[in-house]
Amino acid sequence: MSHIVIAGGGFAGVWAAAAAARVRGDAGPRITVIAPSEEMVLRPRLYETDPERAVVPLRRVLDPIGVRHLRAAVDEIDVEAQVVRAGEAEVGYDRLVLAAGSRLARPELPGARRLFDVDTIAGARRLAAHLKGRGGFTAVVVGAGFTGLEIATELAGRGRVVLVEQAEVIGPDLGPAPRPAIEAALDDLGIERRLRTTLTAVEDDAAVLSDGTRIATDTVVWAAGLRASPLTAQIPGRRDALGRLEVDARLRVTDPVQAVFAAGDVATVRSDAGHRVVQSCQHATPMGKTAGHNAAADLLGLPPIDFDPAPYVTDLDLGAAGALYTRGWEREVAHTGAQAKEIKRWIMERIHPPVNADRLLALAGQVNLPVPF
Ligand SMILES: Cc1cc2nc3c(=O)[nH]c(=O)nc-3n(C[C@H](O)[C@H](O)[C@H](O)COP(=O)(O)OP(=O)(O)OC[C@H]3O[C@@H](n4cnc5c(N)ncnc54)[C@H](O)[C@@H]3O)c2cc1C
Known part of the structure; x- marks a missing residue:
């Protein structure tokens, strides 16, 4: 029996498994998720106060859904032999979905081991x-992008928060439109910048900043930048500055063509005419569904999806x-304050994959699931 191996058990990996299971039906390829x-x-x-909710x-x-989980970390991918090595295990595949995600880009600076993060559980x-x-x-808190802003504002009710950003503005990658609302919220919460x-x-007992300031603290949170899993370097193909593999609209690595799909934070693909995906669960989920569907369809001779x-x-x-809820x-800015917070709560509930098989498989078939606000 043929075998689909999925490396990674995050958004992309779980949804790839569900989509592949949906396509194979009662028979068809075995599916294994390898995740540590x-x-x-x-x-x-x-970034929430109680990480156990995550x-x-x-x-x-x-x-x-009849998917096996092998508890291990993939160390090596041999695309010629179509084998992955994970600790002691050697696992052959007919189609591989790489979904090993990203990790925080950690700085090399004195005392870096004292840094805190909200990147991993x-x-x-x-x-x-x-x-x-x-x-x-x-x-x-170092880094005023999405993650830095969320942890800084979460901590603000509990103590003094200083947000450090190397760019000239808060949220440099978020663009100018949402900035006034973000600045107003930081002012309300008394967050220093x-x-x-x-x-x-x-x-x-201190954070030392590039302007020579020493801030007395035993809590320095690093929140500056994600990089794709280093496993991407083991797959022949083009990669972007974040280490993400370029894939085609079917999420396959095609340069050169091989039995490998990639989804989530390890991959880059066009999202629409003018944009490529961002490292987000919002994109990792439909990417996983697309890659899982296509891996199974490819083995079963069924039509692929874009x-x-x-x-x-x-x-x-x-x-x-x-x-702060934005569109496009x-x-x-579409919603702010309590209304946007309600939507955030709604989203945070919806990102939990259902544990009911029928519901999970049904959702796996809906790649384009908009947030209805
Ligand atoms: C604090 C924080 C807030 C965020 N907020 C948002 C948000 O509001 N909205 C949004 O869309 N996105 C948000 N993101 C980004 C989002 O979490 C990621 O883009 C998303 O998790 C990517 O999904 P993924 O499946 O590609 O990777 P991950 O979720 O990183 O999952 C990767 C999986 O691969 C496994 N793995 C790693 N290495 C190996 C290996 N060698 N072998 C096998 N398995 C391996 C991991 O254990 C994990 O199971 C946030 C991220 C953080 C850290």
Whole structure:
């Protein structure tokens, strides 16, 4: 029997598994997800005070749809032999879906090991334990993109927060449209900003900034930049500056053509006429569905589908200042405050994959699922 192997158990990996299971029906290829943890981690929730809400046991999602989980990390991909090596295991594949995600780009600076992050469940648990029961602390958050803004505004109700950004503006990649609303929220929450500044060292009791300032703190959170899994370097093909593999509209690595699909934060594909996907669960989910569908369809001689995501939206949590919901690539503000926060809550519930097999398989067949706001 042929074999679809999916490397990664995040949004892209789980939805690829569900979509492949839907296409194969009762017979067809075996499907194995290889991922190092028993847990699917919903990374967009890791900035929340209780990181345990961001965890879903993988077996609850995969067992009901007959997908095997091999608990291991893929170390090596041999595209010639169509084999992946994961610890002691050597697993052959007929189609591989690479869905190993991304990781925070960590800086090399003195004291970097003291940095906190909300990139992984281990990082979020460490930060939660460090701050448990404490109030009135000072936290320095480095990076004022999506993640930095969400953790800074979440912490603001509990202590003094200093947001450090090397660019000239807050949210440099978010564009000008949402900036006034973000600035207003930061003002409301009393978050201090240090622009055109970066972190140069972390001491036991201080953050040292590039302008020479020392801020007394034992809590420095690094939130600056994601990079694709280093596994992408083992697949022949073109990669972008984030290390993401270029794939075609069917999410296949085609240069050169091989039995490999890539989805989620490891891959880059056109999202619509003028834009490529961003590293987000919003794109990782439909990418996973498309890649899983096509991996199974390819083996079964069924028609493939093209990647066709719903229109781009964002919803930035701003802590006690509510949230900010935008539409389109210019990120035009559509909702703010409590209304945007309600939508954020709705989205954070919906990103949990259903543990009911019928519901999961039905959703796996709907690639283009817009947020109805
Ligand atoms: C704090 C935070 C907030 C965010 N907020 C948002 C948001 O509001 N909206 C949004 O759309 N996106 C948001 N994102 C981004 C989003 O979480 C990612 O883009 C998304 O998780 C990508 O999904 P993925 O499946 O590609 O990768 P991941 O979710 O990173 O999953 C990768 C999987 O691969 C596994 N893996 C890693 N290495 C290996 C290996 N060697 N072998 C096998 N398996 C491996 C991992 O264990 C994991 O199971 C946020 C991210 C963070 C950190």
